[in-house]
Amino acid sequence: MSVLVGIIADTHGIIRQKALEALKESDIIIHAGDIGKIDVINALETIAPVYAIKGNNDKGKWSNRYPETEGVEINGTRIYVLHxxxxxxxxPKREGFDIVIHGHSHMFSKRIYNDTLYINPGGSGRKRFxxxxxxALLHLFDGGEKEVQFIHL
Incomplete structure (x- = not known):
């Protein structure tokens, strides 16, 4: 059995229909900050449970419910999320995290450093730079295999 984790960041208050379609099969969704508006989380929650952290642009009362970082365990895989x-x-390795998910740069990327997988899903809100x-979609397979796929909107 595998788990499909949808990863999104830097929505800045915009939730595109194409993003919702890309994430529609997700079992869990992680938002790596700069949410912009609670409406974004509400739309994502119609698909799957959402873990979200606040980014540097998330201000106001609504954003106080979100931490700046979060550790999540999914299917035996430990994930650290920050903006x-x-x-x-x-x-991350010393703390036992297998994956780090982050955003902020609006540049999608995946890399392995010191046996830890780093994923930035890129930006999906306002077009920048x-x-x-x-x-991104992260497939977590039994046995520890991981596969990352980026979807252009």
């Missing part, structure tokens, strides 16, 4: 990777305040709008 800006430059603000990483721990050693001539970068494509993207979300």
């Amino acid at each position: 800006d990777i430059k603000e990483m305040d721990l050693d 001539n970068l494509p709008l993207t979300v």
Whole structure:
């Protein structure tokens, strides 16, 4: 059995229909900050349970319910979520995290560093810096295998 994790970030208050379609099969959704409006989370929750953290642009009462970082365990895989990777305040490997999910740069990427998988789903809200709008899907398979797919919106 596998678990499909939808990953989204930097929506800045915009939830595109294409993003919802791309994430529609997700078992769980992670939002890596700069949500913009609670409406974004409400729309994502119609698909699956959502883990969300606040980004540097998330202000106001509605955003107080979201932490700045969060540790999540899904199907035996430990995931650390923060908005800006430059603000990483721990050693993921030492703390037992298998994956780090982050946003902020609006650039989709995946890389492995020190046996930890780092994923940035890219931005899916306002188009910025001539970068494509993207979300990511993370397939967590039994036995620990992981597969990341980026979807251009």
